[in-house]
Amino acid sequence: MTVSRREFLQWSATASALAATGCNLSTVPTKPAPKRILILGGTGFLGPATIEFAQARGHQITMFNRGKTRPDLFPGVEKLHGDRDPKKGEGLKALETGTWDAVIDNSAYYPRMVAASAGLLAPRVKQYLIISSISAYKEPNPENGTEDAPLATLADPAVEDMGKDYANYGGLKALCEQAAQKAMPGRTAVIRPGYIVGPDDPSGRFTYWPVRFDKGGEIAVPGAATDPVEIIDVRDLAAWLVHLVERGTVGTFNACGPDTRLAWGSLVAAFQKAGNPNAKPVWIPADYLAQQKDIEFPIWAPYAGETKGFHTWRNDRAVKAGLRFRPALDTVKDTLAWYKLQEKAEKGRTKLAGPSAEQEAKLIAAWREAARAKG
Numbered sequence: 001m002t003v004s005r006r007e008f009l010q011w012s013a014t015a016s017a018l019a020a021t022g023c024n025l026s027t028v029p030t031k032p033a034p035k036r037i038l039i040l041g042g043t044g045f046l047g048p049a050t051i052e053f054a055q056a057r058g059h060q061i062t063m064f065n066r067g068k069t070r071p072d073l074f075p076g077v078e079k080l081h082g083d084r085d086p087k088k089g090e091g092l093k094a095l096e097t098g099t100w101d102a103v104i105d106n107s108a109y110y111p112r113m114v115a116a117s118a119g120l121l122a123p124r125v126k127q128y129l130i131i132s133s134i135s136a137y138k139e140p141n142p143e144n145g146t147e148d149a150p151l152a153t154l155a156d157p158a159v160e161d162m163g164k165d166y167a168n169y170g171g172l173k174a175l176c177e178q179a180a181q182k183a184m185p186g187r188t189a190v191i192r193p194g195y196i197v198g199p200d201d202p203s204g205r206f207t208y209w210p211v212r213f214d215k216g217g218e219i220a221v222p223g224a225a226t227d228p229v230e231i232i233d234v235r236d237l238a239a240w241l242v243h244l245v246e247r248g249t250v251g252t253f254n255a256c257g258p259d260t261r262l263a264w265g266s267l268v269a270a271f272q273k274a275g276n277p278n279a280k281p282v283w284i285p286a287d288y289l290a291q292q293k294d295i296e297f298p299i300w301a302p303y304a305g306e307t308k309g310f311h312t313w314r315n316d317r318a319v320k321a322g323l324r325f326r327p328a329l330d331t332v333k334d335t336l337a338w339y340k341l342q343e344k345a346e347k348g349r350t351k352l353a354g355p356s357a358e359q360e361a362k363l364i365a366a367w368r369e370a371a372r373a374k375g
Ligand SMILES: NC(=O)c1ccc[n+]([C@@H]2O[C@H](COP(=O)([O-])OP(=O)(O)OC[C@H]3O[C@@H](n4cnc5c(N)ncnc54)[C@H](OP(=O)(O)O)[C@@H]3O)[C@@H](O)[C@H]2O)c1
Pocket: 008, 039, 040, 041, 042, 043, 044, 045, 046, 047, 048, 064, 065, 066, 067, 068, 069, 070, 082, 083, 084, 085, 105, 106, 107, 108, 131, 132, 133, 134, 192, 193, 194, 195, 196, 197, 203
């Protein structure tokens, strides 16, 4: 099982989201023609960031979801309720009327459901953006892979569960992409993000690191400083999605950041800079870690073997289409600031991935002992 399979607020005020993002403003008209955007989802992580940015650009939003997750978000936004699965409850009934310039499909997990929504909406929308994932690629991933790399396949393409350890997630995403493209040929943008990170992230994966460095002391850090790492700040991704809508861009894009190769050591330096001054990384090499059971570190993946290509996806096509990246240090600082606020307010979104303090201390002690024994 690989890392990619194992892992995978409302934050700033609208105005500050626009100002802080500062991404595409140089490449899009200052006052874009207002677009009507339907977001299938909108209440998780990427949806709220996209809505904030789109609203700040003057666009009109409709959300479609079950009304289960954070129903109080965006009181002024049009909300349609139903289920992606036409077999469940009212299904897609709420989408039977209405016209939109673009759909952003954030909740595409099963191809039958994507086919249903894209098929239903095709006559009434111009553009369909489907949020897929780099997990849609076949594993092991090639190094420096482009959008033309082979896609994951499933033994049973009709399967409708994620499987053990989300084993079906990638293959299902690939099929979801194809379902959208089939329903809206030439009008689809397929977006394949790597780790989406930043304020409001409910996964606790990236957030683990700024919070751990803020706590200080000796910190177990996996791998080597030269290992590659790819992340994309949710606000940069959100701004780019809006940019694609403003331009009517279609195509298939890896949405991984940043623009130049980020070394894990540089990201660790950013964690240090934003964290407690007494934080001290203790580097634990990948080959030693591979022998340890029951300890996992989020985000990082060994730059070797099956995961060598995992953090090396090329993003030239997305950059050419306007994707821009804020400095990693800004993401780190903002994530920490958000976490501290949320810790008090919204317990559910403060769960952190990563080892416990006991596991970490035990690992550091064992590694030191092994290094001593080795001489
Ligand atoms: N996080 C990452 O690192 C990462 C990396 C690569 C790709 N992605 C992809 O990014 C996308 C964005 O996810 P997000 O959660 O941040 O999006 P979002 O637009 O913020 O929220 C998605 C919302 O969809 C709604 N939903 C889920 N199942 C539904 C159903 N059956 N019918 C109707 N509504 C449904 C849920 O609201 P209700 O509960 O109210 O229905 C959920 O809150 C996902 O497709 C994910 O696979 C994420």
